[in-house]
Amino acid sequence: MNLPIDFIDVTKELLGEEWDSFYHALKDLSPTSIRYNNKVEEFEQNQEKVAWCEKGFYLSKRPSFTFDPLFHAGVYYVQEASSMFLEQAVKQFVKTPVVALDLCAAPGGKSTHLIDLLPKNSILISNEINRQRAFVLSENIQKWGNTNCIVTNTSPADFERYQGMFDFILVDAPCSGEGMFRKDPNSITEWSLKNVENCVSRQRDILSKIWGTLKEEGILVYSTCTYNRHENEENVQWLKDTFSAEVLTIKCDSQWNVTQNEYGCRFLPHRTKGEGFFVSVLQKKTSENPVKLKPLNSYKIKNIELLNCLKSSDSFSLLSHQDILYAVPQAMESLVQNLLKNNTVLHAGVVLAQQKGKDFIPQTGLALSKSVDLSKVNSCNVDKETAVRFLQKENILINSSEGFVLISYQNVPLGWVKNLGNRCNNLYPKEWRIRNKQVF
Numbered sequence: 001m002n003l004p005i006d007f008i009d010v011t012k013e014l015l016g017e018e019w020d021s022f023y024h025a026l027k028d029l030s031p032t033s034i035r036y037n038n039k040v041e042e043f044e045q046n047q048e049k050v051a052w053c054e055k056g057f058y059l060s061k062r063p064s065f066t067f068d069p070l071f072h073a074g075v076y077y078v079q080e081a082s083s084m085f086l087e088q089a090v091k092q093f094v095k096t097p098v099v100a101l102d103l104c105a106a107p108g109g110k111s112t113h114l115i116d117l118l119p120k121n122s123i124l125i126s127n128e129i130n131r132q133r134a135f136v137l138s139e140n141i142q143k144w145g146n147t148n149c150i151v152t153n154t155s156p157a158d159f160e161r162y163q164g165m166f167d168f169i170l171v172d173a174p175c176s177g178e179g180m181f182r183k184d185p186n187s188i189t190e191w192s193l194k195n196v197e198n199c200v201s202r203q204r205d206i207l208s209k210i211w212g213t214l215k216e217e218g219i220l221v222y223s224t225c226t227y228n229r230h231e232n233e234e235n236v237q238w239l240k241d242t243f244s245a246e247v248l249t250i251k252c253d254s255q256w257n258v259t260q261n262e263y264g265c266r267f268l269p270h271r272t273k274g275e276g277f278f279v280s281v282l283q284k285k286t287s288e289n290p291v292k293l294k295p296l297n298s299y300k301i302k303n304i305e306l307l308n309c310l311k312s313s314d315s316f317s318l319l320s321h322q323d324i325l326y327a328v329p330q331a332m333e334s335l336v337q338n339l340l341k342n343n344t345v346l347h348a349g350v351v352l353a354q355q356k357g358k359d360f361i362p363q364t365g366l367a368l369s370k371s372v373d374l375s376k377v378n379s380c381n382v383d384k385e386t387a388v389r390f391l392q393k394e395n396i397l398i399n400s401s402e403g404f405v406l407i408s409y410q411n412v413p414l415g416w417v418k419n420l421g422n423r424c425n426n427l428y429p430k431e432w433r434i435r436n437k438q439v440f
């Protein structure tokens with residue numbers, strides 16, 4: 001591994017005697033780990049557990065996730081183990097329902113985790129500035145299948161109008177990526193002291209735009225996947241100095257081998273099985289006048305039959321945006337309407353249907369939602385080969401009644417076909433399809 005000399009100098013200074021062990025660990029293979037959703041009741045228990053994450057497991061080797069239909073169904077998320085430490089920050093400091101913002105969220109590792117960690121009746125806005133990455137985020141959120149999430153594609157500055165609105169904010173900041181050197185060797189070539197400096201100024205810009213949107217006593221989790229002090233401790237100190245933020249201490253089990261100081265927790269690959277990561281939890285101590293959202297009515301539309309496919313369907317409101325119909329939990333309605341008006345919403349609640357003339361075409365988000373009532377839809381469970389061909393958006397033949405049929409694998413929904421008897425129209429989104437044409 002050809003490391004930049006300046007990186008070696010800075011990191012040797014940070015790690016002291018631990019440098020040699022750290023350097024050797026960088027030559028090891030990056031461990032593969034996954035975090036389970038609750039779409040299946042039992043998952044394999046003989047895998048090694050990630051100590052700080054209830055549903056996190058290491059895999060002994062990296063399988064082909066692409067050809068596993070359960071991966072596409074959102075049964076698990078492939079996530080680097082150190083990042084799963086977010087669980088400790090949330091479990092220890094968030095005890096009551098919150099309105100939360102994950103500001104830099106794509107591709108969605110931490111958002112899908114947050115959805116599971118936040119107390120019941122919380123709402124999560126999961127945002128990504130980069131449009132292409134925001135679509136991937138929206139796909140991953142829909143696959144995870146919860147109804148309490150909104151995906152937006154906008155810049156931190158666009159949230160400034162929501163002063164004092166969030167009880168919880170995660171800023172998983174764009175960074176110089178030192179912690180990814182082992183997993184992604186390209187990040188080594190992009191590293192320079194100048195780039196670290198640029199990252200620091202971008203991180204402070206993001207933090208200063210978003211700090212005002214945090215409620216008094218609200219929690220902001222700041223994280224990076226880099227080691228250096230400039231992007232970590234120095235930014236936390238800057239938050240303390242600039243906004244009188246208070247750092248909260250995350251309780252760690254000594255067996256986890258986390259390196260902790262007064263600013264936060266650092267994950268080092270020679271100490272913990274995972275990549276580099278830094279996380280700090282801050283609390284707002286200054287007062288804030290929270291913005292009051294005005295209820296809007298303009299997007300309401302009438303009931304449609306597909307809404308009845310949802311469990312507790314009367315707890316949802318229907319909203320229409322462009323030609324897409326969303327079923328949104330009522331508690332989220334005015335927030336979604338405001339975001340629709342002011343920001344770019346890519347997803348909200350359950351993406352129910354697309355309106356084509358007087359027809360409503362069920363959307364994959366509905367199939368993947370944990371709220372879909374399987375007793376109310378026609379479904380067909382297929383074998384692995386057919387499931388992969390469905391996900392490749394190939395034509396499949398099924399033995400089922402005509403009309404819209406939900407395709408599932410191992411009883412976990414994947415998406416819809418329209419069965420015409422002698423053939424099926426495959427309704428899987430072409431952007432989500434498995435592009436690799438390898439025959440299973």
Ligand SMILES: C[S@@+](CC[C@H](N)C(=O)[O-])C[C@H]1O[C@@H](n2cnc3c(N)ncnc32)[C@H](O)[C@@H]1O
Nearest residue numbers: 104105106107108109110129130172173174206
């Ligand atoms: C470390 S990644 C986020 C990873 C994500 N939280 C996860 O767990 O899957 C940082 C994200 O910040 C976004 N980003 C880059 N510049 C930004 C900016 N100026 N403001 C907000 N987000 C930015 C990047 O596009 C990237 O998706």
